Amino acid sequence: MTDPYRDSAARHDELNAGLPTPTRLFARDFAERHGVESICDFGCGTGVLMAELAADGRTVFGCDLSEAMCSVAQERLRPLGDITVANENMVTYRPPVQVDLATCLFDSINYLLDTRDWFALFGNVAKSLRPSGHFILDFVTEYDLRECWPAHRSVIEREDWVLVRLSAFDVTRSVGVEHMIWHVFQEGQWKTLIEEHKHAALAVQDVVRGLADVGLRTVEVVDADSNGVVEPDATTRIRIVARKENHA
Numbered sequence: 001m002t003d004p005y006r007d008s009a010a011r012h013d014e015l016n017a018g019l020p021t022p023t024r025l026f027a028r029d030f031a032e033r034h035g036v037e038s039i040c041d042f043g044c045g046t047g048v049l050m051a052e053l054a055a056d057g058r059t060v061f062g063c064d065l066s067e068a069m070c071s072v073a074q075e076r077l078r079p080l081g082d083i084t085v086a087n088e089n090m091v092t093y094r095p096p097v098q099v100d101l102a103t104c105l106f107d108s109i110n111y112l113l114d115t116r117d118w119f120a121l122f123g124n125v126a127k128s129l130r131p132s133g134h135f136i137l138d139f140v141t142e143y144d145l146r147e148c149w150p151a152h153r154s155v156i157e158r159e160d161w162v163l164v165r166l167s168a169f170d171v172t173r174s175v176g177v178e179h180m181i182w183h184v185f186q187e188g189q190w191k192t193l194i195e196e197h198k199h200a201a202l203a204v205q206d207v208v209r210g211l212a213d214v215g216l217r218t219v220e221v222v223d224a225d226s227n228g229v230v231e232p233d234a235t236t237r238i239r240i241v242a243r244k245e246n247h248a
């Protein structure tokens with residue numbers, strides 16, 4: 001499978017500056033309030049959350065399927081000590097010790113196009129958590145993919161790159177597809193690079209049931225943008241906090 005972040009990893013943070021911040025701030029504040037000492041970030045991307053929590057003195061682990069994203073994360077974490085970002089699938093990656101907090105933020109789970117992989121990830125997270133540990137998850141909704149993605153078109157220009165973003169919803173497979181067409185000025189000429197990002201979403205009740213099946217009890221479900229109640233025909237991103245039952 002082609003790495004959808006192969007070309008954009010180096011520009012990911014610049015492109016998304018500020019975007020996933022509410023959930024990341026929530027996770028950081030949650031870690032503070034719950035005395036979290038260790039964390040594993042599944043689908044850690046460029047390692048921003050890992051770096052913030054490591055700088056606060058916590059033990060951090062993380063994995064990402066994209067080699068390019070892992071390289072950026074590894075570079076960011078280098079000054080913070082001996083931290084390894086595993087270039088592994090979050091469905092199977094297991095941190096070396098059970099942790100207090102597991103996270104999977106900013107659409108990472110939406111890249112799992114097969115429902116069985118969402119449930120396999122939940123099982124993996126449950127095994128990676130110590131008893132009473134917490135899992136924070138956010139994901140874009142099927143409403144977002146179906147109703148909002150077809151209208152997404154944008155052009156972003158910087159001095160040495162131009163990005164055209166075109167999204168659609170594949171009704172036959174219920175998958176959101178975004179094409180990111182990069183024009184990058186390199187070595188005296190413009191080069192065009194095309195990335196394809198595919199997202200799937202589960203209904204919130206199926207996510208809650210899947211978590212419960214592996215012993216993760218949902219303690220909070222909110223609209224991640226408003227922090228309010230989830231509205232089936234308006235919520236584009238959901239945040240869930242689940243707690244590992246002691247018997248799990």
Ligand SMILES: C[S@@+](CC[C@H](N)C(=O)[O-])C[C@H]1O[C@@H](n2cnc3c(N)ncnc32)[C@H](O)[C@@H]1O
Nearest residue numbers: 043044045064065066069089090105106108111
């Ligand atoms: C939108 S980025 C979010 C990154 C990070 N969680 C954040 O908050 O900035 C989605 C990330 O999920 C990663 N990803 C997608 N599928 C994955 C999988 N099966 N296992 C691990 N990482 C995956 C991608 O490589 C990408 O880095």
